[in-house]
Amino acid sequence: MPPEERRAAIISATRPLLIQQGAQFTTRDVARAAGIAEGTIFRVFQSKEDLLHAVVDDSLDPSELCRRLTAVPAGDLAVTMRALLTILRTAFNTTSSMFAALKSMPDDSSRVTPGAHADHATSHAEHRERSERLIAALCQTLQPHQDALRLELPQAASLIRSVAFATAHPFFSDGLVDDADLITDVLLHGMSKANPC
Numbered sequence: 001m002p003p004e005e006r007r008a009a010i011i012s013a014t015r016p017l018l019i020q021q022g023a024q025f026t027t028r029d030v031a032r033a034a035g036i037a038e039g040t041i042f043r044v045f046q047s048k049e050d051l052l053h054a055v056v057d058d059s060l061d062p063s064e065l066c067r068r069l070t071a072v073p074a075g076d077l078a079v080t081m082r083a084l085l086t087i088l089r090t091a092f093n094t095t096s097s098m099f100a101a102l103k104s105m106p107d108d109s110s111r112v113t114p115g116a117h118a119d120h121a122t123s124h125a126e127h128r129e130r131s132e133r134l135i136a137a138l139c140q141t142l143q144p145h146q147d148a149l150r151l152e153l154p155q156a157a158s159l160i161r162s163v164a165f166a167t168a169h170p171f172f173s174d175g176l177v178d179d180a181d182l183i184t185d186v187l188l189h190g191m192s193k194a195n196p197c
Contacts, residue, residue, distance in 0.1 A: 003044070006036075006040070006044060007044050007054070009034055009036075010030065010034050010044055010045070011054055011055050012034075013030055013033040013034035014030050014033070014034075014051060014052075014055050015059065015098065016033070017030060018098055018101055018102065019097045019098050020101070021101070022101040022102055023052060026048075027041050027042075027048055030051070052102075055098075056098075056102075059094075059095050059098055060095075060126075060130065061130075062130045062133045062134050062137075065088075065091050065134065065137075066134060066137035068087050069084060069087055069088075069137040069138055069140075069141055070137050070140050070141055072084060072087070072141050074144050077145045077149075077188070078184055078185075078188060080141060080145065081160065081188065082184040084141060084142075084164075085163070085164050085180050085183055085184060088160070088161060088165070088168070089167060089168035089180070092165050092168040093169075093170075096168070096171075100170065135161065138156075138160060138161060139153040139157050142157060159187065160187065163183060163187060164183075
């Protein structure tokens with residue numbers, strides 16, 4: 001297996017362990033989940049802490065999420081919007097769960113604080129760049145529906161992303177608006193029972 005694929009496979013195997021156990025998982029757990037020898041991990045990562053940072057960085061990298069968003073097949077606007085919301089909500093929920101696990105179950109030997117290795121200005125710039133990439137991916141998928149939308153594509157994309165985040169993030173969501181069909185319907189038609197003008 002090429003080195004980059006092996007690195008990605010180890011990160012992928014680690015993420016669910018991190019969500020379930022916080023930083024208390026062992027490299028033996030990772031090896032078992034990845035189907036590799038434990039020593040292989042240390043040929044790719046210098047330490048468990050290095051692996052943890054790689055998982056956090058990978059989770060914050062929007063490349064795979066953007067790929068999934070732009071792969072949504074063309075179709076009815078409601079179907080497209082529901083697919084986008086589902087992909088975003090799942091991604092936001094997974095990332096939130098990972099950070100919650102890191103925060104609630106710390107392991108003193110492997111402390112990882114998101115953004116701790118970057119200064120504030122760098123962190124803000126990285127966040128803005130990630131956000132712009134997500135908006136661009138959403139705009140690309142929504143582009144065939146531009147004439148059906150009242151908003152400009154970047155506005156529609158921003159609203160979809162914001163609603164997905166607010167209804168998936170455990171800090172903001174109360175679970176009352178949790179159904180992708182309902183969220184799609186409200187985004188497309190509003191909350192009013194009145195017929196649109």
